[in-house]
Amino acid sequence: MSAIMSGAISMGILAWIWANLSAAVGVSTWAGFMGTTTYYASGERFIKGWVKGMIANMVGVLWAIICVEVSKVLHVPNIVAIMTGVISFGIVAEAKWKNLSFVPGVYIGCSTTFGMLALNGTYLSTVVALLMGSVVGLLSDAGGELLVRLTNKKETEENLVEKQG
Known part of the structure; x- marks a missing residue:
């Protein structure tokens, strides 16, 4: 089975x-x-991809916290727009x-935080x-890899039996 199909099956499940x-x-x-998306967008696989994605997401959450909390304290016209520019620069x-x-x-981490807050979520x-979502990404990648190995091993064994028979 191809890596794409095994990954798709794993992700679907x-x-x-x-x-x-x-x-x-x-x-x-x-x-x-969004955590799953971050894992796959990281360009890395397994623990390396998970760590890279989670560092990025958590820094994004931190940027959102800074934006929201500073906006609450500073009573300046258009403060949210100003803070959006500041954090985007950062x-x-x-x-x-x-x-x-x-x-x-x-x-992704920053935007997800804003979305969650808009829906009455919390930091x-x-x-x-x-x-949790990033773990889904990691597990789906690992599951896809396992499925590739299991199906390719079976195909290899079947080919060997055909050649011997």
Whole structure:
């Protein structure tokens, strides 16, 4: 089986499990999928991709917290727009440091936080959803890899039997 098909099967099964599990435990399904998206967008696989994605997402959550909390304290016209410009500058500027260079992952964390807050979520509920969703991404990748190995091993064994017979 191809790596793409095995990955698709694994992701499909885990997405179904995630949608049921997240609803059952009260964690935002869509915010979790933002964690999954971050994992796959990281360009890395397994633990390296998970760590890269989670660092980026958590920094994004931190940027959102800064924006929201500063906006609450400073009573300046258009403060949210001003803070949006400030944090956007920061998100891109921090890319000069290798561990903070995954800009899309930072934006995903930041945007997910704003979305969760708009839906009466909290900072903590955002972090939990992103973390759980990133684990879904990691597990789906590992599951796809396992499926490739299992199916290719079977095909190899079948080919060997045909050649011997």
